[in-house]
Amino acid sequence: MYSILVNPSPTLAKRPSASAASDAMAPLKVPPITPPGGGARTAAVWPDPLALHALWRAHQLSTASHATTASGFAALDAELPGGGWPHRVLTELLLPHPGLGELRLLVPALARIAAGTQPDGGRSVMLFDPPAALCGPALTQLGLDAQQLLVVHGREGVRATAGLRRLLPSADLLWALEQALKSGHVGVALAWLPPRVKADALRRLQLAAQAHDGPAFLFREVDARLKPSAAPLRLLLQSAGVDRLSVRVLKRRGAPLAHPLPIGLPPVLSERLRARARAEPAAGAVQRAEASSIAD
Amino acid sequence: MLWIAVHLPQLSLESLAATLDPAWQGRPLALIDAHRITQADARAAALGVQAGAKRATALALASDLVLGEADAARDAQALQALGHAALAFTPMVCLETTDSSGAPAPVVLLEVQHSLRCFGGLPALLRQLRHALRPLGHRCRIASAPTALGAALLSRWRDDLMHGAHVTDLAALRRLLDDAPVWLLGPGREHWEALQGMGLKQLSDLRHLPRAGLARRFGPALLADLDRARGDAPDPREPIALPPTFEQRIELFTRADNAEQLMAGARVLIARLLAWARARHARVAAFTLRMHHEERRDAVSHSELAIGLAEASADAAHLQALLGERLARTPLVAPALELSLLCDALLQAGLPNGELFATRRNEREGLTRLIERLQARLGADGVQRLTLRADHRPERAMAWQPADTKPAMPDKTQPAGAVSSSHPASLPTRPLWLLNEPQPLPEQAARPCLEGAPLQLLAGPERIESGWWDGALAARDYFIARAHDGALVWIFRGRLPLADVPEGSGWFLQGRFA
Numbered sequence: 001m002y003s004i005l006v007n008p009s010p011t012l013a014k015r016p017s018a019s020a021a022s023d024a025m026a027p028l029k030v031p032p033i034t035p036p037g038g039g040a041r042t043a044a045v046w047p048d049p050l051a052l053h054a055l056w057r058a059h060q061l062s063t064a065s066h067a068t069t070a071s072g073f074a075a076l077d078a079e080l081p082g083g084g085w086p087h088r089v090l091t092e093l094l095l096p097h098p099g100l101g102e103l104r105l106l107v108p109a110l111a112r113i114a115a116g117t118q119p120d121g122g123r124s125v126m127l128f129d130p131p132a133a134l135c136g137p138a139l140t141q142l143g144l145d146a147q148q149l150l151v152v153h154g155r156e157g158v159r160a161t162a163g164l165r166r167l168l169p170s171a172d173l174l175w176a177l178e179q180a181l182k183s184g185h186v187g188v189a190l191a192w193l194p195p196r197v198k199a200d201a202l203r204r205l206q207l208a209a210q211a212h213d214g215p216a217f218l219f220r221e222v223d224a225r226l227k228p229s230a231a232p233l234r235l236l237l238q239s240a241g242v243d244r245l246s247v248r249v250l251k252r253r254g255a256p257l258a259h260p261l262p263i264g265l266p267p268v269l270s271e272r273l274r275a276r277a278r279a280e281p282a283a284g285a286v287q288r289a290e291a292s293s294i295a296d
Numbered sequence: 297m298l299w300i301a302v303h304l305p306q307l308s309l310e311s312l313a314a315t316l317d318p319a320w321q322g323r324p325l326a327l328i329d330a331h332r333i334t335q336a337d338a339r340a341a342a343l344g345v346q347a348g349a350k351r352a353t354a355l356a357l358a359s360d361l362v363l364g365e366a367d368a369a370r371d372a373q374a375l376q377a378l379g380h381a382a383l384a385f386t387p388m389v390c391l392e393t394t395d396s397s398g399a400p401a402p403v404v405l406l407e408v409q410h411s412l413r414c415f416g417g418l419p420a421l422l423r424q425l426r427h428a429l430r431p432l433g434h435r436c437r438i439a440s441a442p443t444a445l446g447a448a449l450l451s452r453w454r455d456d457l458m459h460g461a462h463v464t465d466l467a468a469l470r471r472l473l474d475d476a477p478v479w480l481l482g483p484g485r486e487h488w489e490a491l492q493g494m495g496l497k498q499l500s501d502l503r504h505l506p507r508a509g510l511a512r513r514f515g516p517a518l519l520a521d522l523d524r525a526r527g528d529a530p531d532p533r534e535p536i537a538l539p540p541t542f543e544q545r546i547e548l549f550t551r552a553d554n555a556e557q558l559m560a561g562a563r564v565l566i567a568r569l570l571a572w573a574r575a576r577h578a579r580v581a582a583f584t585l586r587m588h589h590e591e592r593r594d595a596v597s598h599s600e601l602a603i604g605l606a607e608a609s610a611d612a613a614h615l616q617a618l619l620g621e622r623l624a625r626t627p628l629v630a631p632a633l634e635l636s637l638l639c640d641a642l643l644q645a646g647l648p649n650g651e652l653f654a655t656r657r658n659e660r661e662g663l664t665r666l667i668e669r670l671q672a673r674l675g676a677d678g679v680q681r682l683t684l685r686a687d688h689r690p691e692r693a694m695a696w697q698p699a700d701t702k703p704a705m706p707d708k709t710q711p712a713g714a715v716s717s718s719h720p721a722s723l724p725t726r727p728l729w730l731l732n733e734p735q736p737l738p739e740q741a742a743r744p745c746l747e748g749a750p751l752q753l754l755a756g757p758e759r760i761e762s763g764w765w766d767g768a769l770a771a772r773d774y775f776i777a778r779a780h781d782g783a784l785v786w787i788f789r790g791r792l793p794l795a796d797v798p799e800g801s802g803w804f805l806q807g808r809f810a
Binding site: 096097098099100101102103104107118121123124130131132133134135136137138139140141142146147149150151152153154172175176179180183184185186238239240241242243244268269270273276277280 | 670679682683731776778784
């Protein structure tokens, strides 16, 4: 005859005695209830329900039930539920155009997954229909093992025309992504989806991602932010200067984030050049830069 | 000696059903011989079609009835596949297609006395045998007895004679056989009316009669069968031989025009292929599907589809998936009438241990299978890996090659971060995105423009002049520039005059710092 309350304290817990008469007569001085088999802890015998994940308050970030991979940027990790990119779910990144710096945002997490925790434990990184070719030396510089990289193109992808956009039969791409997520043997998947993907295709990918032990990233166009999506984490990326990215969290498991996060990316330019770029306005004097640096 | 007999009462019907179009799966099926029904399946029997009925009667009872003729060669092939599946349990497997008087009675006989210990007793062995025969899709009646013919008779008689004292004890078998009807024996069925007229219904009746008289009246074959079944006479049998290569042909009931119909027939052949491979204790490494077309003057007689597996497998679903993807991609030259499957590439190795938790080996194998599936649908160029090359020209510093499905073994001589950690400052900065072809940029007031807005040059120039030896000379000055929205791009200016080099001496966009 025990009842366990949400906020138990020794004064409110029921006594183990059964008769009502003795209840009425005896004073309300009950011994604290000790867990069976334990007598070592006498004070604060019940664990904190907040720490048990049994209680969630609306202002908190969700305690992610799946594993996460740290993104490598402390400001971003603090705002992501679970402290990193979540596994077994889709993460959507919305960009105005590819080439903002989104890969440099992901590369620390990708490098960690490709290297793996054990010496032999590197997992594969699969890219689905990237808009341009990846540069090998750049990957090595950023610490990503190029041997773990696999790129999947749709059927007409290889004979594509020049330029950044390619027209591909998207059915093949979605099928390939679903197969890779369902197999569960891929470390991390990055996919560039064609514009205007149907909502049920995204839901299907989200279901398939539950079998995938790692993060899965989808890159989409900015117009998609007005359309609902099944992905539990959606970020809008915009460029905020040289080697800086402004990340706005559109959707996450927890309270919405009102302000955009400025993130400093792994730098391309040296400090001196970056300071100079910040000092000069965008439409600034190119002739001065050319004259000082070009020795022709 | 312990014999197990597997009787297939509907072998002809089932081998006919295997050749049918998948769209006809729900229709009742019957075998016909000279306008009379010889055998009807469960659905047709439920509608009232019986053996001996005329063709018109049967069609009146079931309007969508599918009628086909029994083919001994087709049945023999199906029985052989079952024999191969049984070879996984014992080397002594015999096939019987007819009983001693010539009537069809397909039985697979296994002698399992010496395999009992390996498989953990007779009930476990029977369970595993049923499980192994299930993919072939036949209805089986199994019985066991100390003699071969005795087991065959029991399997044709009833369905519940797998356990009991008669299985190991010859006396118990003899007692059981005494109650068996006379028509089980071949000669008994031939002379059934005469025997019935004499009042001889069971085998015990035959035993009580003088042997010389029976032999004179009905022939010595009747007594010989009876003796062999009861264990009074020896019954030596020849085991079947396992062919070194697999080649089976299946004739489709209707012409196959699309991939689904082909896959239905191919599924049956793949199940038989795997039974043969399992009998050889090996896994399939490659197989070929040959489609035989109609005889036409200008068309080819057959077309082949060769499927090679990166990792030998004995998994029916995986082989079917690979074949299905390739069939969907290959255009069919002409409608196919027959399908045949050939295989002579096997891998004789033990099965990999199935492990409960994901391990490195499991993951590599799983990744290999995934790449195989993707390449089956997207083509070999669909999945590519990166290899680095020593070249200063950025577009040639790396090559994309089709993933050869060998798992990427980590290069232990060169850890991943070796290059960058040894000389971090001396490596030039490269963008993560590289365009396949450099995109020319328009110039506005002597400044390069991207998407209408002028670019601001921030760093540079980096001069790359290389490639005079293979004709693709690249003499360029590379700059890092900032676009109007703040993104960094990698542009270059060609240094050679327009006539010498295709890209000329204008501004070009080569990459983006993604």
